[in-house]
Amino acid sequence: MKRAARYIIFYAALFGLWTLLAELKIWPPYLFPTPWGVGEALYAGFQDHTYLIAIRVSMERVLIGYAISVVLGMILGLGVASNKFLEETMGGLLVSLQSLPSICWWPLALLWFGLNQNAILFVVVMGSLLSVTLAMEDGRKQMPKIFGMAGRNLGAKGFKLFWYVLLPASLPFIVSGLKQGWAFAWRSLITAEMLYLSLGLGQVLMMGRDLNDMSAVIAVMVLIIAIGYVVDGVVFKGMEHRLQQKWGLTPAS
Amino acid sequence: MSTNAQDFPTQFPIPVDPRLPLRSERGKASPLSIARPLSTLLPAIAKVGLSEICLSYNTQSGERLLALDHINLQVKTGEFVCIVGPSGCGKSTLLLLIAGLHRQTSGQILVDGQPVQGPGTDRIMIFQEHGLFPWLTVGQNVEFGMKMKGIGKAEREEKTSYYLRLVHLAKFKDSYIHQLSGGMRQRVAIARALATEPDVLLMDEPFAALDAQTRDLLHDELERIWSETGRTIIFVTHNVREAIRLGDRVVLLSFRPGRVKSEFPVDLPRPRVLEDVQVARAAREILDELREEINRSLAVEYNEGVKPHVDPEVEEGVRP
Numbered sequence: 001m002k003r004a005a006r007y008i009i010f011y012a013a014l015f016g017l018w019t020l021l022a023e024l025k026i027w028p029p030y031l032f033p034t035p036w037g038v039g040e041a042l043y044a045g046f047q048d049h050t051y052l053i054a055i056r057v058s059m060e061r062v063l064i065g066y067a068i069s070v071v072l073g074m075i076l077g078l079g080v081a082s083n084k085f086l087e088e089t090m091g092g093l094l095v096s097l098q099s100l101p102s103i104c105w106w107p108l109a110l111l112w113f114g115l116n117q118n119a120i121l122f123v124v125v126m127g128s129l130l131s132v133t134l135a136m137e138d139g140r141k142q143m144p145k146i147f148g149m150a151g152r153n154l155g156a157k158g159f160k161l162f163w164y165v166l167l168p169a170s171l172p173f174i175v176s177g178l179k180q181g182w183a184f185a186w187r188s189l190i191t192a193e194m195l196y197l198s199l200g201l202g203q204v205l206m207m208g209r210d211l212n213d214m215s216a217v218i219a220v221m222v223l224i225i226a227i228g229y230v231v232d233g234v235v236f237k238g239m240e241h242r243l244q245q246k247w248g249l250t251p252a253s
Numbered sequence: 254m255s256t257n258a259q260d261f262p263t264q265f266p267i268p269v270d271p272r273l274p275l276r277s278e279r280g281k282a283s284p285l286s287i288a289r290p291l292s293t294l295l296p297a298i299a300k301v302g303l304s305e306i307c308l309s310y311n312t313q314s315g316e317r318l319l320a321l322d323h324i325n326l327q328v329k330t331g332e333f334v335c336i337v338g339p340s341g342c343g344k345s346t347l348l349l350l351i352a353g354l355h356r357q358t359s360g361q362i363l364v365d366g367q368p369v370q371g372p373g374t375d376r377i378m379i380f381q382e383h384g385l386f387p388w389l390t391v392g393q394n395v396e397f398g399m400k401m402k403g404i405g406k407a408e409r410e411e412k413t414s415y416y417l418r419l420v421h422l423a424k425f426k427d428s429y430i431h432q433l434s435g436g437m438r439q440r441v442a443i444a445r446a447l448a449t450e451p452d453v454l455l456m457d458e459p460f461a462a463l464d465a466q467t468r469d470l471l472h473d474e475l476e477r478i479w480s481e482t483g484r485t486i487i488f489v490t491h492n493v494r495e496a497i498r499l500g501d502r503v504v505l506l507s508f509r510p511g512r513v514k515s516e517f518p519v520d521l522p523r524p525r526v527l528e529d530v531q532v533a534r535a536a537r538e539i540l541d542e543l544r545e546e547i548n549r550s551l552a553v554e555y556n557e558g559v560k561p562h563v564d565p566e567v568e569e570g571v572r573p
Contacts, residue, residue, distance in 0.1 A: 146382055146384040147384065149349075149378075149380075149384065150384035150385075150386070152372045153354060153377060153378050154401055154445070154449060155372070155449065156397075157372075160401060164400075165386070168388040168389075169386070171388070246387060246429050247387045247429075247431060248429065248430075248431025248432065
């Protein structure tokens with residue numbers, strides 16, 4: 001109750017401040033839109049299906065890209081964690097690569113794949129792959145050794161050992177990495193879409209800029225935040241909750 | 254040997270240990286299951302035979318350490334052997350070698366006359382930290398080994414409930430591991446090990462982390478299960494009385510290098526009671542020898558200050 005009240009007060013204040021600044025008309029409305037202006041833009045966007053199509057296209061891209069990242073990242077992470085040579089050589093490279101914003105791959109992606117969907121996917125994968133890889137590597141190392149031994153002892157080997165033992169055993173240690181990977185994938189996607197016009201939320205946002213319609217720009221920003229928040233809150237929170245229940249871990253409040 | 258099962262007399266007059274149930278009672282009454290390697294039928298050949306086992310490895314400071322030195326040990330089918338020794342003598346490592354989870358530097362381990370090449374479900378380990386999978390329910394843990402073998406769902410479920418009943422945990426089939434007490438977890442571990450129907454149980458200080466009452470209870474249960482299922486058990490402990498409470502034979506390992514220092518047959522009638530005078534007397538004899546080794550191990554630890562080496566027991570990745 002108290003928490004809800006605090007939420008309401010905070011957002012009401014934020015909203016009030018926004019309205020006040022907009023009403024004072026310090027900046028012209030096309031530079032600093034009012035909250036209801038943004039609301040109208042949102043409504044209009046959903047009315048003519050622009051946003052629905054954009055969301056669908058963007059979600060499809062991010063899901064494909066993220067799925068590739070997760071599969072590749074887990075293989076790479078396991079490889080690096082279980083092979084001394086790879087760890088010494090590739091481990092350092094991976095960490096240093098992570099400081100590179102994924103959009104830096106854009107020019108290369110354009111040359112390699114052409115101006116199409118694959119180039120966007122490539123940037124999304126490059127954005128999230130490293131997070132997943134590093135998380136998996138770390139998870140494999142943090143995972144108590146006894147699980148691997150018990151699994152092998154009970155007759156699991158090869159892919160079965162990975163699928164039924166190593167992967168579930170390392171999940172609590174990699175879930176935060178998976179979450180981070182998702183966030184990076186989402187950001188990379190929007191960035192790439194803003195540079196390369198073809199449907200998608202990023203493009204709709206850029207369209208708002210081209211039309212000098214800041215209400216539309218902010219409306220899309222709100223959408224991007226909302227989707228990111230929902231995925232985090234529903235998918236990953238749910239996963240964390242389930243893990244905590246099964247393993248009997250106390251939630252990190 | 255001949256692969257033709259008909260040639261093999263199913264009425265073979267095999268001297269059977271009275272504690273052992275016949276194979277047919279275990280629901281394996283096919284002529285083929287009788288025609289297994291001859292060595293399983295002949296008590297003269299050991300169930301588990303270790304000959305001249307040596308294990309050495311590099312410590313962190315770079316020197317070569319001989320952990321196990323020419324270990325020779327023969328364990329008969331259905332025998333309950335306890336291995337005692339000071340911590341760091343390599344007794345747990347010995348179990349890992351038999352389990353095939355670790356490779357000896359030299360020497361040979363034979364199970365039913367066949368050299369151990371790697372992990373196999375005929376030899377299942379029970380760890381001190383139980384090693385149960387927290388992401389699975391109790392029932393799923395117990396059926397894990399069967400699932401890996403590719404056994405069908407119906408049979409898995411039937412056996413899972415059988416073995417859970419055997420350890421008195423039928424009601425907890427759908428619980429998760431963290432919801433159980435320490436003693437219950439070890440019972441699940443025992444059920445999980447038995448469910449893969451191993452011939453040999455390798456128990457690595459399974460009750461060391463439990464309180465005394467729970468331990469007493471589990472001693473009774475383990476003894477009952479052992480006599481009901483006729484498994485061969487190799488049980489590692491640092492508790493001499495526990496070893497005498499359970500074992501047909503107690504093997505004492507020395508400290509660094511680990512050698513078989515002496516063997517003590519335990520001829521006391523079962524079930525034995527931990528507080529019994531006879532148990533205490535037998536323990537006394539072993540303890541006198543063990544104390545020497547413990548003193549040596551303590552001296553080494555004090556001299557080296559910190560814990561001297563990475564335990565090979567926790568070093569995974571080295572596989573045969």
